[in-house]
Amino acid sequence: SQQGEEDPQALSIQEGENATMNCSYKTSINNLQWYRQNSGRGLVHLILIRSNEREKHSGRLRVTLDTSKKSSSLLITASRAADTASYFCATASLLTSGTYKYIFGTGTRLKVLA
Amino acid sequence: EADIYQTPRYLVIGTGKKITLECSQTMGHDKMYWYQQDPGMELHLIHYSYGVNSTEKGDLSSESTVSRIRTEHFPLTLESARPSHTSQYLCASSPGKESEITDTQYFGPGTRLTVL
Numbered sequence: 001s002q003q004g005e006e007d008p009q010a011l012s013i014q015e016g017e018n019a020t021m022n023c024s025y026k027t028s029i030n031n032l033q034w035y036r037q038n039s040g041r042g043l044v045h046l047i048l049i050r051s052n053e054r055e056k057h058s059g060r061l062r063v064t065l066d067t068s069k070k071s072s073s074l075l076i077t078a079s080r081a082a083d084t085a086s087y088f089c090a091t092a093s094l095l096t097s098g099t100y101k102y103i104f105g106t107g108t109r110l111k112v113l114a
Numbered sequence: 115e116a117d118i119y120q121t122p123r124y125l126v127i128g129t130g131k132k133i134t135l136e137c138s139q140t141m142g143h144d145k146m147y148w149y150q151q152d153p154g155m156e157l158h159l160i161h162y163s164y165g166v167n168s169t170e171k172g173d174l175s176s177e178s179t180v181s182r183i184r185t186e187h188f189p190l191t192l193e194s195a196r197p198s199h200t201s202q203y204l205c206a207s208s209p210g211k212e213s214e215i216t217d218t219q220y221f222g223p224g225t226r227l228t229v230l
Contacts (some may be wrong), residue, residue, distance in 0.1 A: 004156070033218070042118075042204050042221030043157075088157070092217075101173075102219070104149075104157040 004091050004105030012111045019076040021108040023089030024069075030092045030100065032065060032072050037086045037107070046074075046087075081114045117141050120205050120222035127195055128230050135190045135225045137205030146188040147219065149204040150174060157204065163188055195229045202226050 006023045013019050023032070031050045035043040049056045049065045049072065056063045062075040076083055089105040118139040127133060139146065144165045149157040149172075159172030163182040177199070178192050188207075192199055204224045210217035 035219075035221075040202075040224070040226070042120075042206070042223050043219070044221065045218045048218065086154075090219075101159070103159075103173075106156045107154070109154065 004089055004103050006087075006089060006105040006108045008108060009106070010109040010111070012113060013079055015079060015081055015112055015114050017079055019079050019083070019110055019112070021074050021087055021110070023072045023074070023105050025072075025089075025091045025103075025105075026070065027091075027093050029067075030094055032063075033090045033092070033102075034061075034063060034072075034074050035088045035090060035104075037088065039085070043088060076110075079110075079112045081112050083110060084112045085110060118205065118207055118220050118222040120203075120225050122225060123223060124226050124228075126228045126230065129194075129196055131195050131229075133192050133195055133227070135203055135205075135227070137188045137190070137222055138186050139188075139207040139220070139222075140186060141207060141209065141220065142185065143207035143209045143220070144185065145208045145210065145217070146182070147206040147208075148172070148178075148180060148188070148190050149206065150176065151202045151204055151224075153202070161190065195227075197229045200227060200229050 033048045034046045037043045060077045065072045086107045086109045088107045090102045094100045121136045148161040151157045158174035160176040161180040163169045205222040206219040208217045208219045
């Protein structure tokens with residue numbers, strides 16, 4: 001399976017509800033990022049959490065990271081129809097060469113119903 | 115909105131044609147990337163560059179080639195397109211130095227390629 005698997009694959013909720021999506025990964029990471037992608041568009045960076053952080057907030061977004069379980073969650077509170085998009089996690093791992101690589105997860109497709 | 119542009123946005127061509135997908139950024143970023151993404155699927159890194167005259171292959175084997183003659187320009191070329199190349203191609207750039215790991219990527223809008 002992929003580094004950076006997300007669940008659920010798809011999620012439909014009513015406007016005003018909270019949306020939670022999860023990301024699991026396999027190797028040690030330096031940081032984990034969440035991106036959003038509107039249909040047919042490129043990705044937009046939402047938030048970055050470092051491996052020594054456990055929780056981070058940005059507006060209606062809350063990200064948690066559990067390095068012991070190799071998992072992260074993204075919570076969107078008070079969702080809006082405009083939050084409808086696909087959400088991807090990306091893990092950054094430092095390579096022995098001194099460079100690093102990002103691996104994107106499989107994505108969660110969120111649909112917020114008005 | 116990030117200052118990174120891709121052209122064309124949509125391209126439908128026949129098998130065997132040579133195509134070049136353009137990507138330009140005006141942010142002065144050293145690092146640039148090409149990803150391939152099938153609908154509803156994860157992104158796969160196919161090429162990246164850490165600066166002018168530097169290009170590397172990514173994780174996913176690709177028959178495409180790239181060049182980086184200018185900082186702002188990172189075109190991707192397919193010498194002979196095939197139906198298996200049908201996909202969305204996303205270009206991205208990031209501002210950090212090669213050793214920086216907390217680096218945010220800025221994505222272009224993508225090129226949706228269909229090879230008949």
